[in-house]
Amino acid sequence: MKMRAILTIYEELLKLHNRQGWWPLTGINGKNPTKTGSLRGYHPGDYHHPKTKKEKFEICLGAILTQNTSWPNVEKAILGLEREKILAPEKILKSLDLKLIECIKPSGYFNQKTKKIRIFSEFYIGLKNKTPARDELLAIWGIGPETADSMLLYAWHVPTFVVDAYTRRIFTHLKLIKEKSSYEQIKEIFEKNLPRNHELYNEYHALIVEHAKHFYSKKPFGIQCPLKKLI
DNA sequence: AACCAGGACGTGA
DNA sequence: TCACGTCATGGT
Numbered sequence: 260m261k262m263r264a265i266l267t268i269y270e271e272l273l274k275l276h277n278r279q280g281w282w283p284l285t286g287i288n289g290k291n292p293t294k295t296g297s298l299r300g301y302h303p304g305d306y307h308h309p310k311t312k313k314e315k316f317e318i319c320l321g322a323i324l325t326q327n328t329s330w331p332n333v334e335k336a337i338l339g340l341e342r343e344k345i346l347a348p349e350k351i352l353k354s355l356d357l358k359l360i361e362c363i364k365p366s367g368y369f370n371q372k373t374k375k376i377r378i379f380s381e382f383y384i385g386l387k388n389k390t391p392a393r394d395e396l397l398a399i400w401g402i403g404p405e406t407a408d409s410m411l412l413y414a415w416h417v418p419t420f421v422v423d424a425y426t427r428r429i430f431t432h433l434k435l436i437k438e439k440s441s442y443e444q445i446k447e448i449f450e451k452n453l454p455r456n457h458e459l460y461n462e463y464h465a466l467i468v469e470h471a472k473h474f475y476s477k478k479p480f481g482i483q484c485p486l487k488k489l490i
Numbered sequence: 491a492a493c494c495a496g497g498a499c500g501t502g503a
Numbered sequence: 504t505c506a507c508g509t510c511a512t513g514g515t
């Protein structure tokens with residue numbers, strides 16, 4: 260029952276919202292300019308991003324900057340870094356706090372995020388084109404489970420399922436997970452009931468976010484959710 | 491004018 | 504472990 264529901268819901272989400280084209284990147288000339296809150300950079304159906312090292316790093320920074328923050332604000336911060344020509348780990352390490360803060364400010368928590376981005380840049384340089392282990396990322400100050408999984412999935416194509424607040428909100432509402440399930444428990448439910456495929460995980464998480472913006476952003480959450488008829 | 495946003499960390503029990 | 508406060512800007 261639950262087994263099948265996870266996949267059934269994915270198929271329904273795809274019908275409702277179509278492919279999302281994550282992870283959004285600032286440098287791509289927009290295939291999906293209609294999407295609210297995004298300037299450009301979605302690439303629906305193309306799961307081969309990132310194509311360059313710069314894009315990979317941009318995804319990682321975006322994963323940090325979007326912590327408890329809406330994407331339009333994050334885009335402003337990333338474009339700020341790009342405008343200042345410091346959207347690269349070496350450049351970030353060489354930049355003054357004042358300059359970093361100025362760029363990061365629109366995405367909120369600028370004191371914490373400036374520090375997080377510095378620490379991550381150092382780590383990223385040390386990586387030398389390798390794929391980091393999940394535990395390695397989790398050991399870094401400022402990177403929790405969702406940020407680690409987002410980086411692994413969207414920058415490195417590691418099939419690890421990303422769980423966020425929306426995931427918890429939707430699936431508790433549908434009574435498919437328990438209210439107090441841990442991050443790892445929820446992640447496990449999805450991974451055990453889906454083929455281990457990074458393209459599927461990519462699309463599923465993005466669809467969850469899109470769906471939640473439609474039906475789970477205003478209280479009471481999920482009242483009009485069309486997924487309820489499937490359960 | 492509250493409330494929420496693609497969380498993570500520090501603290502005290 | 505775990506519940507709770509804190510961090511901060513911007514959109515609705």
